[in-house]
Amino acid sequence: MFVKEAILYHLEMPLKEPFKTSYGEMSSKSLCILKLTSSDGIEGYGELDAFSTPWYTEETTDTAAMIVQAHLLPLIRNVNLQTADQVNHIFKVIRGNEMAKSVIETAIWDIFSKSEKQSLSTYLGGVTGDISVGVSIGIQSSLDELVDTVQNYINEGYTRVKLKIKPGYDIEPVKKIRKLFPELLLMVDANSAYCRDDIQTLKKLDQYNLAMIEQPFGVTDFVDHAWLQKQIQTPICLDENIRSLNDVKQAFELRSAKAINIKIARVGGLDEALKILNFCYENGLIAWCGGMFEAGIGRAHNIALASRSELSFPGDISASNRYFSRDIILDEFTIKNGKITTPVGFGIGVELDKFSLETYCKRREVIILD
Known part of the structure; x- marks a missing residue:
């Protein structure tokens, strides 16, 4: 399986009410949704869940998104992936940046489970x-x-x-x-x-x-x-x-x-x-x-x-x-x-609400990989 295209959606989602921890208070969640499309036309989705500031780990939404585009996606360009767990090994050459790696890797697991006509569970x-x-x-x-x-x-x-x-x-x-x-x-x-x-x-x-x-x-x-x-x-x-x-x-x-x-x-x-x-x-x-x-x-x-x-x-x-x-x-x-x-559909088993996606979306980037 080859990945031919990636689209990264940058979202800002307001919380229903502020959430307070020992780190501080958060009133909205900054995140990214990644859509990967395989050479067979199968779409897989991952979510980048770093925060807007580096209080949880060193990564932030913006820095992780940059790593995704500049360093990680190029590593799978024109690579014929045989299994989903292969991606973890490929990404080992990049130190840290776990959340950036995860958004790509989980989207690829979604593609592979869909190709096998199984739920991800x-x-x-x-x-x-x-x-x-x-x-x-x-x-x-x-x-x-x-x-x-x-x-x-x-x-x-x-x-x-x-x-x-x-x-x-x-x-x-x-x-x-x-x-x-x-x-x-x-x-x-x-x-x-x-x-x-x-x-x-x-x-x-x-x-x-x-x-x-x-x-x-x-x-x-x-x-x-x-x-x-x-x-x-x-x-x-x-x-x-x-x-x-x-x-x-x-x-x-x-x-x-x-x-x-x-x-x-x-x-x-x-x-x-x-x-x-x-x-x-x-x-x-x-x-x-x-x-x-x-x-x-x-x-x-x-x-x-x-x-x-x-x-x-x-x-x-x-x-x-x-x-x-x-x-x-x-x-x-x-x-x-x-x-x-647990969802019973193929892959992650959920469908994006395109209206909500566009409502929360601040910008999107398209990356061609083939």
């Missing part, structure tokens, strides 16, 4: 039907507002809730939610907001029966996370630390964590994500699928990965209307009884 070895999902809740302005937000999501059917925390907004919100919802599958996400000096606060979180504490320390702090994990019972989950299978192996050898958040975009695509998943399964690490405020294309890829039976812990794959008033796909994803249904 099936093509990846996943199951069809309903999968359990969770929801991530940003830092709220008051505890009452937090309680109302959690209750609303429980009413919608979500069975796992993740609270964003930071120093000064940690023990009290967790204590409040655990008291009101004693059976809730509850976890927290610090987004690297803590350090060793905060050990007493982190130890206090142990008493609230949390499923895990996600990314308490910095993005290269494998040793510090190992130091913390020895002192608390709650499993540590690594997110920003993990860019590749080698990072997971390092975390495992150092005992830095007991859980791994797999984000397709953060690890460079589906091939690396599957390798990480297999390693976690073979070595007793909890693995689950994280989210990046995806629109419908990225969400569809996440659901396909999350359909693998090894990912039993509910991931951050909320309904289409969680962040956006109107998504960019026609058949939006909904939550029913805490579950979301």
Whole structure:
């Protein structure tokens, strides 16, 4: 299979309400949609989910889009691709830039699964039907507002809730939610907001029966996370630390964590994500699928990965209307009884809403590759 054309759509999608983490507040999501067309006329779609500023990783929407056009797409020009996982190997000559790599690689997985007349879920070895999902809740302005937000999501059917925390907004919100919802599958996400000096606060979180504490320390702090994990019972989950299978192996050898958040975009695509998943399964690490405020294309890829039976812990794959008033796909994803249904169509199984795409689109670029 040859890729003959690429179209990159630059979008700006306003959020229904601002989302606050320890990094700051976000009111809109900048992203790109990539459409690749094969020599057989099959179209595949990927989503570039970097943020507009480099607060999550070094990449931004604009820098990643530049890498896609100037360095990555030329590597597959006139290349006869035999398998989807071949792309990961081709891109190894470029250091880092995982999100830029991912948007191309996932679009090619979409093409290959369509060419085999299979859903991407099936093509990846996943199951069809309903999968359990969770929801991530940003830092709220008051505890009452937090309680109302959690209750609303429980009413919608979500069975796992993740609270964003930071120093000064940690023990009290967790204590409040655990008291009101004693059976809730509850976890927290610090987004690297803590350090060793905060050990007493982190130890206090142990008493609230949390499923895990996600990314308490910095993005290269494998040793510090190992130091913390020895002192608390709650499993540590690594997110920003993990860019590749080698990072997971390092975390495992150092005992830095007991859980791994797999984000397709953060690890460079589906091939690396599957390798990480297999390693976690073979070595007793909890693995689950994280989210990046995806629109419908990225969400569809996440659901396909999350359909693998090894990912039993509910991931951050909320309904289409969680962040956006109107998504960019026609058949939006909904939550029913805490579950979301895997698409059954070929490939990612969703169709772009061209009106929404044009509404959110700031510009587009066409790249001819044949």
